């Protein structure tokens with residue numbers, strides 16, 4: 001590849017950052033932004049990055065311009081892409097520090113009730129049932145795992161997943177910002193109901209009980225709040241109405257109409273959901 005070609009296209013965006021000086025430049029600019037400083041001049045930026053050769057420094061800086069760095073009247077500023085890249089670096093996504101830890105959790109298998117074991121390894125947390133294998137798996141950047149026990153990592157990951165699901169239910173993918181189409185289907189065999197979120201532009205595909213997808217519906221949040229519970233801070237795995245299939249009934253297959261019911265202290269709340277995961281009706285009794 002020639003210099004003219006190497007920063008074009010999506011792979012080019014990464015190759016542009018494949019150099020320590022350039023990473024140091026965007027980090028210095030991000031730190032200045034964080035400290036609410038004005039733009040940095042060429043010489044100030046070069047001093048902070050610690051490169052003696054002005055020609056060489058200029059070469060690296062020019063590679064970052066347009067996509068990662070912008071020059072304004074008061075000096076150089078990071079673009080959003082640079083701030084996101086620095087965020088990814090700080091989250092530990094690109095550091096290679098494998099930590100492996102396994103322990104039992106306070107959660108049990110939705111299928112059989114056995115205690116689930118969790119392992120955190122290479123930025124991935126995985127929960128397993130001795131009988132049913134992997135029950136839950138998701139990425140947790142090393143930064144989020146610092147000072148958290150495996151149990152706490154699992155709780156964090158579960159609640160973090162809820163935020164991703166909430167965004168996907170609203171139609172946007174948290175990975176690539178593509179469009180997500182929610183779909184509710186009833187298996188023709190055992191009649192089990194599952195909601196699925198698929199991104200049209202990337203590999204994101206989430207499948208879970210319908211109750212999990214409507215957990216952050218305002219009626220759900222306020223029902224729990226009225227009973228003294230912030231349901232947004234409750235892991236999916238601790239909520240019976242999501243886990244137990246009796247709480248989800250098929251009202252109609254064509255068109256798809258699903259009823260999800262949750263109960264607290266003798267009060268109950270029922271949601272009617274269609275095949276696109278729209279909440280059509282909420283009844284409290």
Ligand SMILES: [Zn+2]
Pocket residue numbers: 109110111112113114129130131132133
């Ligand atoms: Zn099990």
Ligand SMILES: [Zn+2]
Pocket residue numbers: 173174175176177178199200201202203204
């Ligand atoms: Zn996507």
